[in-house]
Amino acid sequence: MSSPAVPEWTGVALSVSLVGLAVLIAWRQRLGLAREIVIAGVRAGIQLFLVGAVLLFLFKHAGLPGGFAWLAVMVVIAGQVAGRRGKGLRHSRYVATAAVAIAAAVTMGVLMAFGVIQTTPRVVVPVGGMVVSGSMAATGVTLSRMMAEARGQRAAIEARLSLGLSAAAAFAPHRRELLRTALIPTLDSTKVVGLISLPGAMTGLILAGVSPEVAIRYQIVVMYMLLAAAVMAALAAAELGQRMLFTPAQQLR
Numbered sequence: 001m002s003s004p005a006v007p008e009w010t011g012v013a014l015s016v017s018l019v020g021l022a023v024l025i026a027w028r029q030r031l032g033l034a035r036e037i038v039i040a041g042v043r044a045g046i047q048l049f050l051v052g053a054v055l056l057f058l059f060k061h062a063g064l065p066g067g068f069a070w071l072a073v074m075v076v077i078a079g080q081v082a083g084r085r086g087k088g089l090r091h092s093r094y095v096a097t098a099a100v101a102i103a104a105a106v107t108m109g110v111l112m113a114f115g116v117i118q119t120t121p122r123v124v125v126p127v128g129g130m131v132v133s134g135s136m137a138a139t140g141v142t143l144s145r146m147m148a149e150a151r152g153q154r155a156a157i158e159a160r161l162s163l164g165l166s167a168a169a170a171f172a173p174h175r176r177e178l179l180r181t182a183l184i185p186t187l188d189s190t191k192v193v194g195l196i197s198l199p200g201a202m203t204g205l206i207l208a209g210v211s212p213e214v215a216i217r218y219q220i221v222v223m224y225m226l227l228a229a230a231v232m233a234a235l236a237a238a239e240l241g242q243r244m245l246f247t248p249a250q251q252l253r
Contacts, residue, residue: 016041058121067121071108071128075101078136082237086143088151090244090253096139098240103135103233104128107225116221127222130201134226135233138182142237145178150245150252157252167246175238182237186230193223 007015019041027034058066079097086092108128111117117127150157153174160170202219206212246252 055125058125062121064119064121064124067124067128070121070125071104071132074129074132075104078132078139082136082140082143085140086147086241088147089143089241092143092241092244095237095240095244096136096143099139099142099233099237100132100135102236103138103229104131106232107131107229111221111225127225130222131225131229134186135229138186138230138234139237141182141185142178142234143241145181146174146238146241146245149174149178154252161250161252167250167252168242171242171245175242179234179238182234183230186227190223190227193219 019037023034023037026032026037054070058070062069076097078100080093081096082100083093083096086096089095108124108131111127112119112124117123150171157170157174161167201222202215205215205218244253
């Protein structure tokens with residue numbers, strides 16, 4: 001018998017009516033998004049079914065190596081998504097993938113090395129997924145803002161270069177600004193955690209019947225790891241992306 005906190009499949013089927021309501025609103029308001037909402041809903045359902053099957057296999061048969069392999073797949077996918085935000089930047093997808101990988105490796109490495117989380121696929125995969133997702137968001141914003149700064153402030157950057165400044169020094173003011181922009185969403189969500197809404201990890205644990213005190217401890221770890229991962233990802237993306245902005249002769253591409 002399933003837990004009362006977990007919806008039955010009939011409940012899942014009934015939740016489709018909420019998507020139907022969203023489609024109806026979009027259609028009545030002539031937003032031009034009804035088809036996109038349907039596609040998004042169908043894709044989400046199919047993807048979750050497939051991921052569920054993969055996780056079931058990993059947890060039962062693949063063990064920790066399989067969990068790390070799945071994390072690597074997530075990093076690659078996240079790098080492709082975040083890399084699109086840096087359109088126009090040389091090797092933007094490689095830069096994004098490297099930034100996400102660095103943040104995920106350091107964060108997960110610290111958590112596992114000090115025994116903060118269990119080294120089992122059932123823990124490593126979902127926790128790693130949260131780290132990769134947060135790193136992807138920070139990386140995407142960093143690369144997007146980097147290209148906006150490079151295009152909008154090209155004259156100022158080239159003026160500094162003409163005065164003899166190195167590429168790093170010429171871009172430094174813009175780098176600081178884009179890093180601040182990339183980290184604001186994570187900082188804001190960390191400041192108000194628990195005040196506006198209960199975070200996902202804490203909510204899931206409470207719904208599963210875990211004591212709120214235990215759920216709070218886990219959520220604190222999650223928020224701190226997401227904050228650290230976002231900072232590392234943004235910094236790595238800024239560092240690697242900056243190198244792609246300039247030629248070896250210290251010229252803005």
